[in-house]
Amino acid sequence: MAATAREVALKCLIAGDKQGAWSDGFLRNSIRQTGLDRRDAGLCARISYGVIQNRMLLDWHLGQHCSVPVEKLEPGVRNSLRMGIYQMLFMDRIPVHAAVNESVELGRRYSRNPRSPGLINAVLRGFERTVREGTPQPQELSIRYSHPEWLVKGFSRILPKVEVEALLAAHNAQIPTQAQVNPLKTDREALLPQLEESGVTAHPHLWMEGCLELENTGDLETLPAFREGLLYIQDAAAKMAVLAAGPKPGMKVLDACAAPGGKSFAAAAIMENQGEIISCDLHPHKMKLIEAGAARLGIKCLSTQVMDARKFEPQWEKAFDLVMADVPCSGLGVIRKKPEIRYRDPRPLEGLPAIQKDILSNVSRYVRPGGVLLYSTCTLLKRENEDVAWEFLASHKDYSLEPFVLPGPVGETDGMITLWPHRHGTDGFFIAKLRRNA
Numbered sequence: 001m002a003a004t005a006r007e008v009a010l011k012c013l014i015a016g017d018k019q020g021a022w023s024d025g026f027l028r029n030s031i032r033q034t035g036l037d038r039r040d041a042g043l044c045a046r047i048s049y050g051v052i053q054n055r056m057l058l059d060w061h062l063g064q065h066c067s068v069p070v071e072k073l074e075p076g077v078r079n080s081l082r083m084g085i086y087q088m089l090f091m092d093r094i095p096v097h098a099a100v101n102e103s104v105e106l107g108r109r110y111s112r113n114p115r116s117p118g119l120i121n122a123v124l125r126g127f128e129r130t131v132r133e134g135t136p137q138p139q140e141l142s143i144r145y146s147h148p149e150w151l152v153k154g155f156s157r158i159l160p161k162v163e164v165e166a167l168l169a170a171h172n173a174q175i176p177t178q179a180q181v182n183p184l185k186t187d188r189e190a191l192l193p194q195l196e197e198s199g200v201t202a203h204p205h206l207w208m209e210g211c212l213e214l215e216n217t218g219d220l221e222t223l224p225a226f227r228e229g230l231l232y233i234q235d236a237a238a239k240m241a242v243l244a245a246g247p248k249p250g251m252k253v254l255d256a257c258a259a260p261g262g263k264s265f266a267a268a269a270i271m272e273n274q275g276e277i278i279s280c281d282l283h284p285h286k287m288k289l290i291e292a293g294a295a296r297l298g299i300k301c302l303s304t305q306v307m308d309a310r311k312f313e314p315q316w317e318k319a320f321d322l323v324m325a326d327v328p329c330s331g332l333g334v335i336r337k338k339p340e341i342r343y344r345d346p347r348p349l350e351g352l353p354a355i356q357k358d359i360l361s362n363v364s365r366y367v368r369p370g371g372v373l374l375y376s377t378c379t380l381l382k383r384e385n386e387d388v389a390w391e392f393l394a395s396h397k398d399y400s401l402e403p404f405v406l407p408g409p410v411g412e413t414d415g416m417i418t419l420w421p422h423r424h425g426t427d428g429f430f431i432a433k434l435r436r437n438a
Contacts, residue, residue, distance in 0.1 A: 003034045005044040006083065006102050010110060012048045013079040016340060023052055023340060031219055038199060038218035046174070050090055051082045052339040053172045056146035058082045060138050061089075065126045068119070076110025077120065084124045088131055096131075100124045141165060145172060150346050151332070158382060163422065170421035171335040171342075176203075176213040177220070179231040180239055183210065183269050184298050186230045194225050206425075207408030208236040229296040234262040236408075237333075237378075237419045237429035241326065242266040244404045244413075244431050245374040249274035251321040256309045256363045259286035261293045263324055268299040280307035309359040316366045322374070323367050327356045329377040329384050333428025336421055349381075356388050364396060370438040373399065377430045380418065385430035389416060393434070402435040 003011075008030045015026050027048060031041045051058065059070045062081055070078060084103035087094045100121065107120040130136070142149045145168035155164050181188050188204060195202040195214070200223065205211035212231070220226050220233065247253055247267040255264045258279035268277055279290050279302055287304040294302045307313065309325070330349045331341050360375055367373050375392070377384055393399060401415030409424050410417060419429040 005036060005040040006047060007106060008034055008036065009044045009048040010076065010079055010083065010106050013051055013082070014075045014110070016052065017075045017079065022338065023048055024338060028219070038216055041218045042216060047083055047086065049339060051079065051086050054086060054146050055082065056143050057138070058085050060143050061085050061127060062123070066123045074111050074113065074116070077107050077116045080107040080110065080120055081123055084120070085127055088128060089135065096128055100128070141168060145169060147171070147342050151342055154381060158380070166422040167420065173336060175336055176215050177217055177233060178205065178235050179212050179214055180234045180266065181210045181212065182230055182232060182297050184273055188212070191225060191230050194230070198223055198225065205236060208239060209407065211236050211239065229298055232262065232265050232293065232297060234266060235427045237426035238262055239266055240406050240410065240419065241374065241376045241429065241431045242270065243406060244433050245322055245324055245372055247271050247322055251275045252319065253277045253322045253324070254316065254320045254363070254366055255279045256307070256323060256325045256359065257281060257327055258290060259283065261290035263326060264290065264302055265293060265297055265299060268301055271301065273299060273301050275301055277302045279304050280309065282306070282308050310355070310362055312362055312365065318366070318368045320366050321368060321371045323363050324374045325360055325363050326376045327359050328352065329356070329379040330381060331378055333378040333380050337427070353383050353388055356384060357391060360388065360392050364399065367436045369436055371436050373434040373436065375432040375434060378427060379430065380420070380428040385418060386416060389432040398437050399434045400437060402433045404433050
C-alpha cells in the first residue's frame, strides 16, 4: 500500500526523534521516493513542520490527557498523538474524526504494543472534548510558542516583551517559499505564467524586486522552471546581504563560506555574468552542489575551490574587490524554516563567536584596498553579530563601517542591520558592510 501524507509525516517525526534528522531534507527525499502528489506533499509538510514548531505545546496538552509520561511513549505513538492534537488545534479544515482515526491507525502500524491504538483513541477523544469546551493555554511564552526557556530569555535581552512574543509567533507561522528570478535566463513577467501552468501559486514579493513567493510547489526539483534554471530558492534576507555588498560587473569576488551557493548565484546575476566569482567551502562534496546549481542557472563566471576560511591563502592577499563571509552560526534566524534548531543543545553554540572572529580576520586579508568585506549570519544573537563585527573593527584599523541602503522596510542603515522575521517578514539575518581603507 502506498504511503499516505500522514504516514510520511510520521516517519519524518520519528526520524527526528531517533536520529536527529533534519525535517527539510528528510521530507524532500521521502516525498520524492513515495511519489506524493502536490496536494498530499503540502499536507505532509504542513503536519510535520507544524508538529515540530509546536512540540512543547502539544506535549503540554498531552500531559493533561495521557497517563503515560510523554517521554515514556514509543516514538510512533508519541508522534501519532502529537499529529492528532496538532490537526485538531491548528487545521480547521480537517474533520476531527479523520485526525483521530488516522492517528489511531498509524499508532497501530508503528507500535509494538497492542494497547497503543486504544491509548491514542482515548487521549484524542479526551482532547476533543477539551477543544469543544474551550482549550486552555499555558501562561509561559516558552511553552505556548514551543521555544526553550534559554532561547526566550536570549531574545528578551534584545527585544521588548511585546516584540518577543511577536517574534516567537512569526517563527511558528506558515510561510511561502521565496525564490529569486534568474535574470540571466528570464524575467518575472515571463516566469509567472509558466509557474501557473505548472500548478504553482506565485506572487511577486511586496518590496523585493525579482523575488517571488511560491505556494503549492510540491517537489521543487521536479518543477520545469527550476530544472531549466529560471529561478533559485533564496529568502529576501540573503538577497539583501548581497545587495548590501554591492557586486558589480567585472569585479573579482570571493564567497568564503559559499555552500549551498545562493549568495554566489545572486552576485553572478547582479554582475551580469561578467567578472570572476570563486565560491569556497570547507567540505568537498558541497562543491558539486554549487557547481550543479551554477550550471543549471547558466552562470559562467563562477568557479569553486575547497578552502578552510580560517587558514591563510597567500596567493589571495589583497586580490579581491569583494569578499563575502556568511560564516557558520547558530542558525537561530531560520527557525521558521528549520524549526528543530530551537531544540538543539545550546552549549556547543558558545564556541561559535571564536570561529567567526577567526574567519573574519583571516578573509579580511584577501580584500584589496578600497574593497568591501561583507560579514553576515543567519542568526539573531548579538554575540555572533554586532559583538563580532565591533571587535573586528577595533582590531583592524584599516577597515571602517560603510552605510548602505536596502529596499522595503529596511531603508538606510549605518552599515549594520539585523533583519527580524516579525519586523521585516524575512529570515532573521545580520549584515555588516566593512570597507577597507585605500
